[in-house]
Amino acid sequence: QSALTQPASVSGSPGQSITISCTGSSSDVGSYNLVSWYQQHPGKAPKLMIYEVIKRPSGVSNRFSGSKSGNTASLTISGLQAEDEADYYCCSYAGSSTWVFGIGTKVTVL
């Protein structure tokens, strides 16, 4: 299993929208609507932000949204805020009780 491909870094100014892509294959992202996204601040544990491609857990801001097209999933952060500066990881179920994470994207708020 190869890690899902994400851009190393994405940046935006406060109030702007940014989108992080997550590219896999027909064996993972393309086959299952089981893509999740995690936010990780430095020195902290990851936090679930999006699950099943588009769903938000209770308590997660509606500024975060997910989508998928073919083998690529995306996370959009709208109305970017300073607190959104963190690393973001996508993750996809890959069948047979296996998962694959993305390489991670560092989001910088300018």
Place this chain on the structure above:
Amino acid sequence: EVQLVQSGAEVKKPGESLKISCKGSGYSFTSYWIGWVRQMPGKGLEWMGIIYPGDSDTRYSPSFQGQVTISADKSISTAYLQWSSLKASDTAMYYCARLKGYCANGVCHPAYFDYWGQGTLVTVSS
């Protein structure tokens, strides 16, 4: 409130054994899979394996099969990750996480990691 509390940081020498723990509370521990995730210094997340504490059914990532052992003691709501002979390359932060299930067409399986432990830093150095 769902909580996963992991054991404290460890410093070990190469060749030593180690067992770290993850105690769940605030939910039915035997009804959810628990996964382990590695994060090497400055690197990304890697899925290692999962266990269902209800019957100790265990699955491993091919990358970690044979390298670690995952177990659970449901009587004390605790999952474990252990090494029999540590290497310097095992130096990393290790997270446990609960897996929430997804059901479709009458079939359910673990799907995503909804609650995470605080992490256990393992340092292996001579």
